[in-house]
Amino acid sequence: MAKMTLEELRKLREKAQRSIRSRESAEDDIHLTIGMGTSGIAAGAKDTLAALMAEIEKHAELSVSVRQTGGLGLEHAEPTIEVRVPGMPVIIYGKVTPDVARQIVQKHLINKELVDEHIYDRPASDLIGPDANK
Amino acid sequence: MAYAQYCLICDGTACNSSQSERIYEQIMKYVYDHDLEKTCQVVKTGCFGFCEQGPIVKVLPDEAFYVQVKPEDAADIVREHLLKGRPVSRLIYREKDADSLGAVDKISFYRKQVRVVLRNCGFIDPESIEEYIAREGYQGLEKALFDMTRDEVLAEVEKSGLRGRGGGGFPTGRKWRFSKEVEADQKYVVCNADEGDPGAYMDRSILEGDPHSIIEAMAICGYTVGADRGYVYVRAEYPLAIRRLEKALEQAREYGLLGANILGSDFSFDIEIRLGAGAFVCGEETALLMSIEGERGMPVQRPPYPAVKGLWGKPTVINNVETLGNIPVIITRGGDWFAGLGTETSKGTKVFALTGNVNNSGLIEVPMGITLRDIVFNIGGGIPDGKAFKAVQSGGPSGGMIPAEHLDTPIDYESLAALGSIMGSGGLIVMDEDDSMVDVAKFYLGFTVEESCGKCVPCRVGGRQIEKLLEKFADGEGTPEDLDKMEAIGKTMISGSLCGLGKTAPNPVLSSIKYFRHEYEAAFKKDVAETA
Numbered sequence: 324m325a326k327m328t329l330e331e332l333r334k335l336r337e338k339a340q341r342s343i344r345s346r347e348s349a350e351d352d353i354h355l356t357i358g359m360g361t362s363g364i365a366a367g368a369k370d371t372l373a374a375l376m377a378e379i380e381k382h383a384e385l386s387v388s389v390r391q392t393g394g395l396g397l398e399h400a401e402p403t404i405e406v407r408v409p410g411m412p413v414i415i416y417g418k419v420t421p422d423v424a425r426q427i428v429q430k431h432l433i434n435k436e437l438v439d440e441h442i443y444d445r446p447a448s449d450l451i452g453p454d455a456n457k
Numbered sequence: 458m459a460y461a462q463y464c465l466i467c468d469g470t471a472c473n474s475s476q477s478e479r480i481y482e483q484i485m486k487y488v489y490d491h492d493l494e495k496t497c498q499v500v501k502t503g504c505f506g507f508c509e510q511g512p513i514v515k516v517l518p519d520e521a522f523y524v525q526v527k528p529e530d531a532a533d534i535v536r537e538h539l540l541k542g543r544p545v546s547r548l549i550y551r552e553k554d555a556d557s558l559g560a561v562d563k564i565s566f567y568r569k570q571v572r573v574v575l576r577n578c579g580f581i582d583p584e585s586i587e588e589y590i591a592r593e594g595y596q597g598l599e600k601a602l603f604d605m606t607r608d609e610v611l612a613e614v615e616k617s618g619l620r621g622r623g624g625g626g627f628p629t630g631r632k633w634r635f636s637k638e639v640e641a642d643q644k645y646v647v648c649n650a651d652e653g654d655p656g657a658y659m660d661r662s663i664l665e666g667d668p669h670s671i672i673e674a675m676a677i678c679g680y681t682v683g684a685d686r687g688y689v690y691v692r693a694e695y696p697l698a699i700r701r702l703e704k705a706l707e708q709a710r711e712y713g714l715l716g717a718n719i720l721g722s723d724f725s726f727d728i729e730i731r732l733g734a735g736a737f738v739c740g741e742e743t744a745l746l747m748s749i750e751g752e753r754g755m756p757v758q759r760p761p762y763p764a765v766k767g768l769w770g771k772p773t774v775i776n777n778v779e780t781l782g783n784i785p786v787i788i789t790r791g792g793d794w795f796a797g798l799g800t801e802t803s804k805g806t807k808v809f810a811l812t813g814n815v816n817n818s819g820l821i822e823v824p825m826g827i828t829l830r831d832i833v834f835n836i837g838g839g840i841p842d843g844k845a846f847k848a849v850q851s852g853g854p855s856g857g858m859i860p861a862e863h864l865d866t867p868i869d870y871e872s873l874a875a876l877g878s879i880m881g882s883g884g885l886i887v888m889d890e891d892d893s894m895v896d897v898a899k900f901y902l903g904f905t906v907e908e909s910c911g912k913c914v915p916c917r918v919g920g921r922q923i924e925k926l927l928e929k930f931a932d933g934e935g936t937p938e939d940l941d942k943m944e945a946i947g948k949t950m951i952s953g954s955l956c957g958l959g960k961t962a963p964n965p966v967l968s969s970i971k972y973f974r975h976e977y978e979a980a981f982k983k984d985v986a987e988t989a
Contacts, residue, residue, distance in 0.1 A: 326713025328721040329603060332595060339591035358579060360665045361697050362658070393666020395579030396570070398819035400503055403579075410459055410518040417503050435459035442465060442502035444515075446821065446836070447570035449580065450786075451592045 353387040353432055354407040360394035366401035374421030378428040385432055396446045406431055417443040462497040462539055463517040465961050469504025470816050471838050480512055483531030497539050506815055510837045511556025523548040569836050572822045573806045574782035578666030583701050586708040595714055597785035602722045610681045615790030617707040618804035623649055623777030624881045626870040634680040635764035636772045644684035645773040646675050648781055650691035653854025657884035659808040660778035662820050664698035668705035674784035679726040682774055687728040690745050692735050707866035737908035741956045742775045755910045756956035779808055802873040803869035811837050813887035830864040833887055844889040845901040854901040855961030857968025877968040894973040898965045899927045905962035916959025919950040923966055930980040940977055
C-alpha cells in the first residue's frame with residue numbers, strides 16, 4: 324500500500340465499511356471472532372482456537388472465516404467467541420473450552436442450534452456500527 | 458433445519474437464585490404444549506449482566522428483553538410471543554429515566570455500559586488497519602487536518618471537559634493549551650502506557666484491542682500543539698500490546714497516516730515506542746520522561762510542568778492511553794456530544810478493571826456518575842457464594858477502601874476524593890465479609906513501599922514506618938498509639954511527598970482506619986484491648 328491521500332483514505336473507508344457490513348449481516352459465510360487479548364489467551368484461547376480449527380477442518384462443506392479480536396470485557400467468561408451464521412442471530416459464547424468449541428461447530432454451525440449454558444451478551448451496544456444511534 | 462426463534466433464559470448466579478430454573482421448566486412445558494419445540498429453541502445462558510432486574514429472558518431474533526420474569530409469566534411469553542409473535546409488553550424492560558444518559562440514552566437501552574474508549578475492543582481485528590478505518594478510524598485525524606484549525610481542535614477538546622484518565626484528572630484541553638501556547642523549535646507528545654496498579658489492565662486492553670485509536674489520537678494532539686514526534690512509553694511486561702502497537706505503527710506509516718506529509722497535508726508526525734522496565738514510579742509523568750531520556754526514573758519538582766518544559770527541556774504533552782482513546786471520538790462527534798455524558802465535573806465515561814470477589818469480573822466502561830452499587834451488583838453480578846459485600850477498593854495502591862454505606866455515591870473524580878479514595882487509573886477490587894482490611898492495607902502499602910524511588914523523605918521513611926506499624930496489627934500486637942501514629946505519618950506523607958506515589962500511598966491505610974477502625978481495634982494487643 325502506497326501512502327494515501329485524503330481521497331484514497333475516504334475510498335478505502337467506504338470499501339472497508341462494505342466488507343465489514345457484509346460480515347455483520349453474515350450474508351454468505353460463517354464468521355467466527357475469537358477474543359485474543361492477554362486475558363483471553365491466559366484463559367486458554369489458543370487451545371480453543373486450535374480445537375476450533377481442527378474441528379472446522381473436518382467439515383469441508385463449511386465455509387468459515389475465523390478472525391481474532393481483543394477483549395470483549397467478559398473476562399469472567401473467557402475464552403469468548405462471537406458466532407455469525409447466516410440466518411441466525413449473532414451469538415457470543417463464553418467459557419469456550421476446546422470441548423465447547425467442538426460443540427459449537429457441531430451444534431451451531433452444522434445443526435443450526437444454540438449451545439446451552441454458554442451464551443453471553445455484549446456488555447454495551449455498539450457506538451459505531453450500522454445499528455448505532457448517532 | 459434452523460430454528461425461527463430462540464428463547465434465552467439467563468442462568469447466571471443471580472438469576473438462578475431467583476428461580477430461573479423454574480422459569481426454564483415452565484417455558485419448556487408450554488413450548489411442548491404448543492408444539493413449538495421444532496421452531497423455537499429454548500436455551501440457558503451465562504449472565505447477561507443486568508442482575509438487579511433479573512431473572513432475564515431474551516427472545517431472538519426480536520431482541521425482546523424481558524426482566525423480573527416469574528415462573529407464572531412463562532405462559533404469556535410462550536403463548537403470546539413465541540406462538541403469536543406479540544411481545545409481552547408488561548415484561549419488557551424500559552429505562553426508568555430515559556433522559557438520564559443524555560445524548561446516548563438510546564444506546565444504553567438496558568445495558569449499564571457505554572463503550573466510547575472501548576468502542577472497537579472485541580469488534581475489530583486489532584492487527585487490521587482497514588477494519589479500524591471502516592469503523593470511523595482516522596476520521597478524526599482527517600477532520601482535524603483538513604476541516605479544522607489547530608484552535609478549533611483545541612476548542613473541541615476543551616469543550617468536551619475530558620480529564621486525565623491516568624489518575625490525576627487534570628483537564629486534557631488545558632494541558633494541550635499550555636503546550637500549544639509555548640514557542641519552541643521542538644515539541645513532543647507522549648502516551649503514558651506504564652500501567653502498574655495491581656489488578657488494572659485498562660490500558661493493556663486498549664493497546665491490544667484497538668492500537669490505532671491511540672496512534673490517531675497522538676497525531677491529532679501533535680497537530681494541535683505543534684509537535685511532530687511522539688513516544689509511547691509502555692512496560693515491557695505487556696508483550697502482546699507492544700507487538701500489536703508495533704504492527705499498527707508499521708501499517709500507519711505504510712498507509713501514510715504517520716510520517717511526512719500525512720494524507721498529503723503539510724503535517725508530519727511519527728511515533729516511537731519506549732519500553733519501561735516495570736517501575737511503578739515511572740507512571741508519574743516526570744519520572745516517565747526521565748526514563749525516556751535514559752536516566753533513572755525519578756520524579757522531579759513541578760512546576761515547570763512537562764507541558765511547558767518536558768522531554769529534553771521541550772514542551773511535552775503527556776496523556777494516558779485511556780485519555781487518548783477518547784480523542785478521535787471527541788473530534789468526530791464534537792465536544793458537546795462527549796460532554797453530554799457524565800456528571801457536572803467529570804464528563805464522558807471511565808473504564809474500570811472490575812476484579813476481586815465479584816461474580817462477573819471484567820473490563821467495564823461506564824458513564825461517569827454511575828453508582829458503585831450498579832457496578833458491583835448489576836454489571837458485576839454481586840458477590841460469589843452469597844457472601845456479604847464489605848468494601849470496594851478504587852484506584853489501586855493509591856486509592857482507598859469504600860464501605861457499603863457509600864455504595865450509592867455517584868462516581869466521579871470529586872466524589873471519590875471526598876470518600877478518601879481516588880479515581881486513579883481505574884482498578885476496582887471488590888472485597889467480601891471475609892477479607893481483612895488490615896491485610897488489604899498492608900498489601901497495598903507494601904507495594905508502594907517497594908516501589909518508592911526513595912528520593913524524598915516522607916515517602917521513603919514514612920511508608921516504611923507505617924508498614925512496620927501495620928505488621929504489629931497483623932500480628933494482633935497493635936496499640937491505640939500506633940493507630941494515631943499511622944494517621945499522623947500518613948498525613949505527613951500526603952502533604953510532604955514530592956510526587957503522586959507518596960501523596961497517595963497512605964490512602965488504603967487511612968481510609969481503612971476511617972471506615973473499618975473496629976478491625977484495627979480488634980487487633981490491639983490483648984492487655985490493651987482489655988483495658989480499652
